[in-house]
Amino acid sequence: MAEASRDARVVPSGAACRINALSTDVLLRAISFLEARQLVQTCVLSRRWRNLWRSFDGKAGTEIAYDVLFKNFINRFLMLRNPVALHEFRLQYKDANLWIRHALQSNVRLIEVFGGSIDLHLDPAVFASKFCFVTSMLLTLVFLEPPFFKNLQTGCTVLERLVLRSCIIYDPEISSHTLKVLTIDARIPLLKNMESLVTASFAFGTNDDLVDDMCQFLWSLHGITDLEFNYRGPKLEIKQDLQLYPKFNNLTTLTLGNWCVYEYFYALTIFLQNSPNLEQLTLKLRNGFNKSYPNLEDNLEDRSFTCEHLEDRSFTCEHLVIYVARIRGYGYRYTIRRYVDTPISQKHGYGIRRYI
Amino acid sequence: MEVDKGKGEAEETRKVAEADRDTVTLKSSDGKLFEVSKEAAARLSTVLAGMIAGGSIDDNGTDLKQIGSEALENVVDYCNKHANSIPSAALISSSISFNTAPFKEPEEWERKFVDRLSHDALFDLVEAANFLGMERLLDVTCHKISEMMKGKSPDQIREVFNIKNDYTKEELEEIRQELAWAFYDD
Numbered sequence: 001m002a003e004a005s006r007d008a009r010v011v012p013s014g015a016a017c018r019i020n021a022l023s024t025d026v027l028l029r030a031i032s033f034l035e036a037r038q039l040v041q042t043c044v045l046s047r048r049w050r051n052l053w054r055s056f057d058g059k060a061g062t063e064i065a066y067d068v069l070f071k072n073f074i075n076r077f078l079m080l081r082n083p084v085a086l087h088e089f090r091l092q093y094k095d096a097n098l099w100i101r102h103a104l105q106s107n108v109r110l111i112e113v114f115g116g117s118i119d120l121h122l123d124p125a126v127f128a129s130k131f132c133f134v135t136s137m138l139l140t141l142v143f144l145e146p147p148f149f150k151n152l153q154t155g156c157t158v159l160e161r162l163v164l165r166s167c168i169i170y171d172p173e174i175s176s177h178t179l180k181v182l183t184i185d186a187r188i189p190l191l192k193n194m195e196s197l198v199t200a201s202f203a204f205g206t207n208d209d210l211v212d213d214m215c216q217f218l219w220s221l222h223g224i225t226d227l228e229f230n231y232r233g234p235k236l237e238i239k240q241d242l243q244l245y246p247k248f249n250n251l252t253t254l255t256l257g258n259w260c261v262y263e264y265f266y267a268l269t270i271f272l273q274n275s276p277n278l279e280q281l282t283l284k285l286r287n288g289f290n291k292s293y294p295n296l297e298d299n300l301e302d303r304s305f306t307c308e309h310l311e312d313r314s315f316t317c318e319h320l321v322i323y324v325a326r327i328r329g330y331g332y333r334y335t336i337r338r339y340v341d342t343p344i345s346q347k348h349g350y351g352i353r354r355y356i
Numbered sequence: 357m358e359v360d361k362g363k364g365e366a367e368e369t370r371k372v373a374e375a376d377r378d379t380v381t382l383k384s385s386d387g388k389l390f391e392v393s394k395e396a397a398a399r400l401s402t403v404l405a406g407m408i409a410g411g412s413i414d415d416n417g418t419d420l421k422q423i424g425s426e427a428l429e430n431v432v433d434y435c436n437k438h439a440n441s442i443p444s445a446a447l448i449s450s451s452i453s454f455n456t457a458p459f460k461e462p463e464e465w466e467r468k469f470v471d472r473l474s475h476d477a478l479f480d481l482v483e484a485a486n487f488l489g490m491e492r493l494l495d496v497t498c499h500k501i502s503e504m505m506k507g508k509s510p511d512q513i514r515e516v517f518n519i520k521n522d523y524t525k526e527e528l529e530e531i532r533q534e535l536a537w538a539f540y541d542d
Contacts, residue, residue: 018479019501019517026486026498033502040538044510044531046522 020048028055097123107133115141127151136161143167149174149189191220203230203257215244218270222246230257248275255282380408382432383417384425396435402489422487427480430473434493437465462496470500 019027031042031052040053096113103111104126111134113120121143128151135158144164148171152159161181168186175192182194185203200221221227227248254275260267272278379391398405407413420428462470473481478500485493505513514521523531532539 017518017520018476020519022479022482023486026482026494029494030498030501031505033499034505037538038506040535041510042505042513043535044523044528045514045519050531 020046024052024055028052032056096120097126101126104129104131104134107131109133110136110138112138113140113142115139115143119143121145122148124148124151127155129155131156132158134159138163138165139167140165141167144169144171146171149176152176188217191217194220195223197221197224199226200224201228203228203232215239219246222248223250224248225250226253227251228255229260230255231259232257242270242273245270245274249277251275252277252279254278254280377415380404380413381415381417382428383414383419384423384428385421386425388425388428389417390425390428390432392432392435393439396439400435400438400490400492402491404488420487423484424480426477427484430477430481431484431488431490431493434469434490437469438492462499466496470497473500 019030022030031039034042036056039056042049043051043053100111100113100122113122120141122139122145124145124147127148134156137152137156137159144167150171150173152162152174153176157178159176159178162176162179163181163183165183165185167184169184169189171189173190173192175194176196177193178196179194180196180198181200182197183201185201188202188204191197248271251271254271256268256271260271272281378394380394380397382390382392384390394408398408407418412418423431470478470481478497482494482497482501484490485497504516508516513519
């Protein structure tokens, strides 16, 4: 708008038609950014355009449905497409199972399904056949019932990334030899055979969301490299016996929420004590944290940890700065105390500091 | 930053002293020379990466006969701007968000970069990006083309791109009937 004279929309009169001169691949790439209806409608522009849309492969991430009125449209759109491989499939609709099956059968690599305000129950049977292309799946606000995870394991044999946001998960158990990235922010199913898992992020609200046994849960994650673990419910029961917990030998990046400071930092202690290769630690402490724990520092005893790779660095997060330093031959000792003059922000908070 | 050297055009007599240069010199169809950081060229263009790896880069200016000087200047400019914007790109890719999608929306600077182009310059750049195998630049420029179509009627689109309607009335009617589901809500 601003530079009208040099605007690409202004075509000199009598100029050549540049767009028709583009190769079919390039032209297809351009129109793949259009929403589905307009994509099909390009067929009337000229003969050159007549069948272009049929080779649509979703590479550009076109959202092909966001309105229930599109049901007929989508059914035909999918049927009349050439059988070329789909790259991406994003969907928000109630009767989605048929379309998801189509996407899977079109060798789709990434699936994103958003249930929205409708009760979208994913049919486990849709995932039961062999689909050797799906590597990423993001499901938001959908219902997952058994044997969803079992079918996922046997059907989607190269699935590496599974993100479940605000899903209602009835399936009690997940097992996978291929998953590298897992994100769940609801009730966490029992994790089994998760030896390939590298990055995981969990956030849940109440004790009921967590698998019954914290120890078992942590054992299923013992090979992990990058872990984010947030808990927003009432006090979490944690067995106070370090021997019960696994060594996290691969863990280099750890992010924990408020819950890790309950019970005199016991959960934090478990991780620091059992993660010898930790490189980055972030504590996400909620606002109001200071009020809930006014005597935090008084309750702390000296604790010592061995984390050889946490060098003289300070790590920042919104409400907390953590200073870590090596002390001759003893690993690390920290004390946590209130700091006032932080260069990062003016907020008060707590610092984990070298014990002097 | 070293990459700034690549900016603008380098006329005929650029010194080629160091054997181990960190830039490559590209020559447009009309004989103008441009310098671009080797690292950025290799990262953003599969064709240039192949030439660099295969040793077929000419220190006196690698001939790119298919690309005019205006388009090549835009290519080089894009490479330099891209190199300078790495921090923000790195930040995005390291976030925990779900970002395996092959296409990411153009960033603010990329939008500005294509928005300032004339109609012809845009298409010259699309063709250059396609020729050089510059996936990201091709996406950004193609995205711009799609934005020029978005929400417009077929007639308006024909006008924007100077597309001649070579259908007969009967053919058009036939297509609209065949694909009625795409033209009317039912």
